[in-house]
Amino acid sequence: MIRFFALLLFIVVLPLGTFAQTEDEPVVWEHHINKISDTEYELVMQAKILDGWHMYSQFTSEFGSLPSEFTYNGHGTIYELIDGTTESETIKEYSEVFEVEETYFKDNATFTQRIKILDKAINQIDVDLFFQVCEEVCIPMDKKFIFTLNGSKAEIITTVDDRSLALGQRLRLDLKNRELLTQGQDTIATSTNIWVIFGLGFLGGLIALLTPCVFPMIPLTVSFFTKHSQKKSKGIINALLYGFFIILIYFLLSLPFHLFDSVDSQILNSIATNVWLNLLFFVIFLFFAFSFFGYYELTLPSSWANKMDDASTKVGGVLGIFFMAVTLAIVSFSCTGPILGGLLGGTTLAEGEVASNLTAGMTGFGVALALPFALFALFPAWLNSLPKSGGWMTTVKVVLGFLEIGLALKFLSNADLVGHWGILKREVFLGIWIVLGIAMTLYLFGLYKFPHDGPIKKLSLSRKVAAFVSAVFTIYMILGVTNITNLKLLSGFPPPEFYSIFEQESDCPLGIDCYKDFDEGLAYAKEVNKPILLDFTGWACVNCRKMEENVWSDSEVFPIIKENYVLISLYTDDREDLPEDEQFNFQFDSGRVKEINNIAQKWGTFQDVNFGSISQPFYVLLSPDLKVLNTSIQNTDIPTYKNWLLEGLRNNE
Numbered sequence: 001m002i003r004f005f006a007l008l009l010f011i012v013v014l015p016l017g018t019f020a021q022t023e024d025e026p027v028v029w030e031h032h033i034n035k036i037s038d039t040e041y042e043l044v045m046q047a048k049i050l051d052g053w054h055m056y057s058q059f060t061s062e063f064g065s066l067p068s069e070f071t072y073n074g075h076g077t078i079y080e081l082i083d084g085t086t087e088s089e090t091i092k093e094y095s096e097v098f099e100v101e102e103t104y105f106k107d108n109a110t111f112t113q114r115i116k117i118l119d120k121a122i123n124q125i126d127v128d129l130f131f132q133v134c135e136e137v138c139i140p141m142d143k144k145f146i147f148t149l150n151g152s153k154a155e156i157i158t159t160v161d162d163r164s165l166a167l168g169q170r171l172r173l174d175l176k177n178r179e180l181l182t183q184g185q186d187t188i189a190t191s192t193n194i195w196v197i198f199g200l201g202f203l204g205g206l207i208a209l210l211t212p213c214v215f216p217m218i219p220l221t222v223s224f225f226t227k228h229s230q231k232k233s234k235g236i237i238n239a240l241l242y243g244f245f246i247i248l249i250y251f252l253l254s255l256p257f258h259l260f261d262s263v264d265s266q267i268l269n270s271i272a273t274n275v276w277l278n279l280l281f282f283v284i285f286l287f288f289a290f291s292f293f294g295y296y297e298l299t300l301p302s303s304w305a306n307k308m309d310d311a312s313t314k315v316g317g318v319l320g321i322f323f324m325a326v327t328l329a330i331v332s333f334s335c336t337g338p339i340l341g342g343l344l345g346g347t348t349l350a351e352g353e354v355a356s357n358l359t360a361g362m363t364g365f366g367v368a369l370a371l372p373f374a375l376f377a378l379f380p381a382w383l384n385s386l387p388k389s390g391g392w393m394t395t396v397k398v399v400l401g402f403l404e405i406g407l408a409l410k411f412l413s414n415a416d417l418v419g420h421w422g423i424l425k426r427e428v429f430l431g432i433w434i435v436l437g438i439a440m441t442l443y444l445f446g447l448y449k450f451p452h453d454g455p456i457k458k459l460s461l462s463r464k465v466a467a468f469v470s471a472v473f474t475i476y477m478i479l480g481v482t483n484i485t486n487l488k489l490l491s492g493f494p495p496p497e498f499y500s501i502f503e504q505e506s507d508c509p510l511g512i513d514c515y516k517d518f519d520e521g522l523a524y525a526k527e528v529n530k531p532i533l534l535d536f537t538g539w540a541c542v543n544c545r546k547m548e549e550n551v552w553s554d555s556e557v558f559p560i561i562k563e564n565y566v567l568i569s570l571y572t573d574d575r576e577d578l579p580e581d582e583q584f585n586f587q588f589d590s591g592r593v594k595e596i597n598n599i600a601q602k603w604g605t606f607q608d609v610n611f612g613s614i615s616q617p618f619y620v621l622l623s624p625d626l627k628v629l630n631t632s633i634q635n636t637d638i639p640t641y642k643n644w645l646l647e648g649l650r651n652n653e
Contacts (some may be wrong), residue, residue: 205368
């Protein structure tokens with residue numbers, strides 16, 4: 001069980017990164033219906049599977065890869081199922097990853113389901129299929145089948161009916177001065193964000209160096225290269241190659257996420273704000289935290305490390321050094337895995353290109369891990385200055401455990417905000433963080449221990465300093481909860497101020513009156529003849545909260561927004577379903593059709609279609625007659641944002 005959870009992030013993350021497979025469809029489907037009697041029919045669904053690929057049976061092991069799952073829409077009311085869905089011949093094979101026997105198809109698969117018609121007026125049966133297809137990567141996929149009872153093959157509807165066309169047309173705005181939008185992409189903020197993520201990844205790598213899984217490896221590995229090479233220069237080159245391959249490995253782990261570029265532009269936002277995925281990360285991070293506390297050990301299968309170690313010994317040379325680097329990545333997973341999980345979580349919380357952020361963060365992490373191996377190979381005398389391994393590394397792991405729980409709460413908060421559950425209000429969230437801060441402070445002062453802690457003889461100076469910093473931060477949060485001070489240092493992480501256990505005048509940022517529907521806000525702007533501040537935001541958007549709490553709250557910016565603009569805040573991660581009569585299919589210029597069933601899909605598509613952007617926060621200034629008043633803008637500072645608002649007012653005159 002522990003091995004299963006240790007693999008959970010490793011296994012879950014890779015399918016997400018490969019969701020956007022760019023090859024031709026690896027599974028091609030055909031379907032037909034056989035009439036058995038006047039009331040009984042047989043539905044047949046046949047798959048032709050690309051060579052080298054395989055898809056999983058409905059009955060594959062519960063603890064392995066994802067099984068195929070059929071949904072028969074309308075069964076029990078207009079027809080009933082006779083027995084279960086039967087399958088063609090399958091293959092059974094033991095999976096070393098999941099340690100279970102899996103059942104799958106190669107080349108071809110046929111599924112058959114008998115039905116009995118209850119309502120003779122119907123002529124169509126809809127069936128939805130979810131399945132997973134794998135080669136070296138795994139892709140979860142959906143397929144819809146439509147059967148007509150007269151035997152003709154029905155195609156899936158890809159056209160937009162008149163009602164959908166009318167509703168969809170309302171998403172398209174007849175903007176004037178549209179060319180201004182292309183001049184307003186905040187490339188500086190994006191570039192800065194990339195370097196910030198790189199820095200966070202580098203910091204994470206430095207922290208990983210201090211853990212007991214990595215730190216003892218530094219002198220051993222450097223000594224191996226310098227002592228087992230006939231020439232000193234050869235040993236240095238090998239150590240530098242070793243460091244390069246460490247960077248390369250972590251860089252390569254991020255590349256599958258770039259495959260998202262070929263799918264729906266909203267897919268990354270949908271994943272990052274998905275309620276169930278955020279809950280999954282919450283559980284994973286809690287599991288990581290308790291491993292850091294010493295209650296169990298997380299390891300990848302030992303066979304993986306053994307195979308890489310054997311390969312490095314047999315191959316030798318440059319390729320052997322590469323396999324040594326892979327071995328380090330595997331054996332250090334129990335310490336680096338939770339930190340990498342935090343890095344992954346941080347990139348989903350950050351705004352901008354998630355794939356680029358992740359690459360920057362993973363590369364930074366790899367650079368930090370590789371740096372000591374290169375430096376100590378160049379200057380081996382420095383090895384003598386390294387502190388000895390000891391209990392201090394256990395303390396580092398425990399502190400990381402507390403940080404993991406704090407980050408886990410952020411994912412739970414995301415799910416709570418997007419789902420509108422009202423469980424983790426701002427004061428509750430901060431209260432739990434305060435309890436964590438007190439617990440970490442008391443631990444650092446040596447008032448209690450965890451299972452893998454040794455006897456506490458004397459607190460080191462560094463531990464006392466860490467305890468003092470923890471205590472100051474905890475007091476800072478207490479002062480923030482009691483409104484004695486603001487919490488600008490934490491902007492974006494706690495829920496917004498209006499998401500409170502106390503009754504608020506408005507559920508809009510900073511209590512400003514706002515509209516959450518564009519048409520309603522536009523109508524009011526025309527009525528009062530004021531320009532519009534169009535705010536594309538999200539419940540789980542960290543940078544949106546930072547802008548609201550650090551920039552909008554400024555004494556010079558706030559009155560400009562409140563008194564001179566009509567604020568329309570459109571939440572692109574709100575999963576609340578639209579009323580049935582407002583749901584529709586939207587047809588893009590390319591002919592692709594997208595179902596618009598919830599608020600997030602509506603406003604995310606609205607932003608993409610009209611403004612060519614999918615990131616948040618994203619701000620646009622419009623006149624009541626839909627004239628673009630200034631360039632679009634994203635994350636920025638107070639003076640820039642103030643001048644941007646004032647210029648919009650001048651252009652509206």
